[in-house]
Amino acid sequence: MPSSTVENYLKRLFIEQQKQPGQLVQMGHLAEAMKVTAGTATSMIKALADSGLVDYEPRNGVKLNVQGEQLALHVLRRHRLIELFLVQILGLDWAEVHPEAEQLEHAVSEKVLERMDGLLGRPNFDPHGDPIPSADGIIRKQQLATLLNCPRGQLMKIARIVDQDTDFLQFLDRHALRPGATLTLVHLDTLADAVTLQLGGERTLVLGTRAASKILVEPA
Amino acid sequence: MPSSTVENYLKRLFIEQQKQPGQLVQMGHLAEAMKVTAGTATSMIKALADSGLVDYEPRNGVKLNVQGEQLALHVLRRHRLIELFLVQILGLDWAEVHPEAEQLEHAVSEKVLERMDGLLGRPNFDPHGDPIPSADGIIRKQQLATLLNCPRGQLMKIARIVDQDTDFLQFLDRHALRPGATLTLVHLDTLADAVTLQLGGERTLVLGTRAASKILVEPA
């Protein structure tokens, strides 16, 4: 049985790998993401390599192998199902479920997870629009535009938010920018580094490109 | 924040203390209950004493102090509320929720617990009939008879089962012996070390005194 530390590393590796497909994850990058020192990351990765969960190229980087990826997807499934459960069944705020799920994902058994899944009606997406891997470890990868590269002047629907920071999510929530909400990209000003959005009614909102790139949309 | 190991020791101390009120819990007894060696228990208890959670008399035994007891009650509350949640909301079997709760009790936040409590309607008892401590750490102590010392020939209601072993609980369940069920103590045979029970209908059941003493009842 993998420890929760191991589960966290695997999950993190999967997520970082997806951001730069094909490439190895650098030690420094991993250490930063896990909030540990580089030396700690190195020794952990060596242990994971010994357990046959990752391919490690010293001084080069690391990637999940097939077995590690399956495990990571399993943890990710638990995390995301739990998030949805907390929102749908217990009525927690979607902006604050991430840290809760971060703990619970290591404590929930297969049996309990299966019940949650059933109760939720075998959902495909979590409250942030992140896809939920299937029980057999398959994840649908979506091809979504960001608010920076989506068509201008066209009504779009928010599909996913790729940031788990509670304060950021609460900010979005205050402007009703949640998965499912619709909006239009009015203007992208590269010099000002900002986008102008048309929300419901007359409301207009200006976001910096950093923030805008975290909002993934699809045609409404 | 106490580690889950610390939480488990405190909970165990509380439960063992209740079995022999007033007395100190012996190291050997604690070690046995925690399934660790005596040396491990000793060093853990010394650590708990240093953290100001228990009163430790070397060579004599240990007991929770006020602070430790509050913490223990808090863990017990989490454990029991979770058990009820698993049965009522997720539909798990009451015979198998204990080990699940044993993990979840360390991962559930106050916020999540509060939602569970609300959803369950502020319950007072868990699926085994164990009382659930209140949020401010008060536990009602019940004065219940066992199937060994309850009045004979009188209809009794099962109030509580004081054993968490899944196989034993499933055995009870097969005979419909669950909290809330009614039955009559027909005969207690001290020589045969057994009791004869009258269940619903014509059904009769003979239990050894060891098993019978784990079934707590009250007048129906």
Added chain:
DNA sequence: GCTATAATTTTGATAGGTCAAAATAAAAAA
């Protein structure tokens, strides 16, 4: 009161995770 026995505590080790600081290797700059 002395001895055998049982319970408890100590000691020395190990495993998992972590950090700070030193050593090393690779990449970039000069």
Added chain:
DNA sequence: TTTTTTATTTTGACCTATCAAAATTATAGC
């Protein structure tokens, strides 16, 4: 091609939790 900078790995330590085995009490028996 050297030198400097940056990233990675190693080393030495520490903390929590655990065990096995040795040392130390207490307790009971005689």
